[in-house]
Amino acid sequence: MEYRKFGPTEFKVSPMGLGCMSMSGAYGPADDTESIATLHRAFDLGINFLDTSASYGNGHNHELIARALKGRRERIVIHSKSGTPRTPDASGDRGGSASTYLTKTCEESLKRLGVDVLDIFCMSRVDPKVPIEESVGGMARLVEQGKVRYIALSEASATSIRRAQKVHPIVSLQMEYSLWSRDPEGGNIQACREFGMGFMAYSPLGRGFLAGMFHDAKDIPDSDNRRNHPRFRPGNIEHNLKLLGQMEELAKEKSATPAQLALAWLMAQGNDIIPIPSNKSRRHLEENLKATEIKLAKDDLARLDAIMPPGAAAGPRTKDMDRVNI
Numbered sequence: 001m002e003y004r005k006f007g008p009t010e011f012k013v014s015p016m017g018l019g020c021m022s023m024s025g026a027y028g029p030a031d032d033t034e035s036i037a038t039l040h041r042a043f044d045l046g047i048n049f050l051d052t053s054a055s056y057g058n059g060h061n062h063e064l065i066a067r068a069l070k071g072r073r074e075r076i077v078i079h080s081k082s083g084t085p086r087t088p089d090a091s092g093d094r095g096g097s098a099s100t101y102l103t104k105t106c107e108e109s110l111k112r113l114g115v116d117v118l119d120i121f122c123m124s125r126v127d128p129k130v131p132i133e134e135s136v137g138g139m140a141r142l143v144e145q146g147k148v149r150y151i152a153l154s155e156a157s158a159t160s161i162r163r164a165q166k167v168h169p170i171v172s173l174q175m176e177y178s179l180w181s182r183d184p185e186g187g188n189i190q191a192c193r194e195f196g197m198g199f200m201a202y203s204p205l206g207r208g209f210l211a212g213m214f215h216d217a218k219d220i221p222d223s224d225n226r227r228n229h230p231r232f233r234p235g236n237i238e239h240n241l242k243l244l245g246q247m248e249e250l251a252k253e254k255s256a257t258p259a260q261l262a263l264a265w266l267m268a269q270g271n272d273i274i275p276i277p278s279n280k281s282r283r284h285l286e287e288n289l290k291a292t293e294i295k296l297a298k299d300d301l302a303r304l305d306a307i308m309p310p311g312a313a314a315g316p317r318t319k320d321m322d323r324v325n326i
């Protein structure tokens with residue numbers, strides 16, 4: 001596996017990371033024993049880059065990772081997000097970018113992960129009511145105190161990135177990016193490149209849709225929050241399934257799976273683009289990791305682009321569009 005220097009850090013990370021969100025019940029129940037086996041298999045196969053958040057399973061995700069990391073901590077780079085507290089009705093922000101919240105979350109994360117320092121601490125959302133200089137200033141103090149090595153942002157606009165960089169070096173941006181969610185091409189990736197930052201593509205499989213998990217809205221279990229996601233809702237899913245069908249045909253031609261094609265497409269967008277698919281099973285992990293061996297030709301990339309040009313998907317990429325790319 002060809003490791004990549006991650007932004008301006010000294011870390012050499014695998015070309016694909018592992019998103020740990022689904023191991024804490026984001027998309028239906030998970031099994032801790034299989035999750036830990038999946039983490040260990042990932043480490044054995046060369047993945048050394050994990051994405052997690054204080055809010056995944058309200059701390060469960062950090063404790064699970066701590067169990068999996070016993071004896072292996074030195075080899076693994078942890079990117080840990082602050083999470084965003086929600087109002088009781090699960091909408092809106094409740095101060096996730098205030099420096100008091102960021103400090104408290106960082107300290108809790110250190111305890112739950114069982115580590116002395118976070119490799120990369122990332123603010124999950126920019127709150128338009130809190131100047132980004134204030135939030136980043138608070139995170140910079142955590143670096144000075146030795147609790148955090150590097151700081152990062154998630155779903156920050158190009159403007160916010162440029163403002164934040166004036167306060168303290170920001171090493172990476174995490175943002176939704178995939179064949180059917182192309183917003184970062186509108187300036188975020190360019191801003192990252194101006195500063196030599198890394199880019200972590202979250203939901204690289206379109207929350208499982210581009211991996212062909214569902215072929216009908218009725219297939220989505222009641223306990224799975226994708227039932228309420230605009231792109232999976234009746235009225236939109238029918239159109240999106242037509243796009244998936246074309247992608248599945250191309251995957252078959254390439255003797256690949258649609259998940260592998262979606263990940264290979266992302267990795268072909270630049271050495272700085274690191275997809276972080278969620279897998280809570282060794283089966284999906286092993287399938288996805290094979291995407292690192294697929295080199296798509298110019299013609300294949302053009303065909304994928306023709307199947308899913310920017311804006312092709314029906315429905316917004318999240319129901320909270322007012323909380324992203326701020």
Ligand SMILES: NC(=O)c1ccc[n+]([C@@H]2O[C@H](COP(=O)([O-])OP(=O)(O)OC[C@H]3O[C@@H](n4cnc5c(N)ncnc54)[C@H](OP(=O)(O)O)[C@@H]3O)[C@@H](O)[C@H]2O)c1
Binds near residue numbers: 022204208212281284
């Ligand atoms: N910064 C943010 O705001 C933010 C937001 C969302 C996510 N994230 C991060 O990004 C990571 C990935 O995002 P995501 O989980 O939303 O979406 P994703 O990686 O696009 O999709 C995950 C879903 O795809 C399924 N899957 C994975 N590989 C598969 C395969 N080969 N075949 C069929 N299904 C497959 C997974 O199932 P199994 O789990 O059953 O394997 C899971 O249900 C998260 O873990 C999290 O770390 C960050």
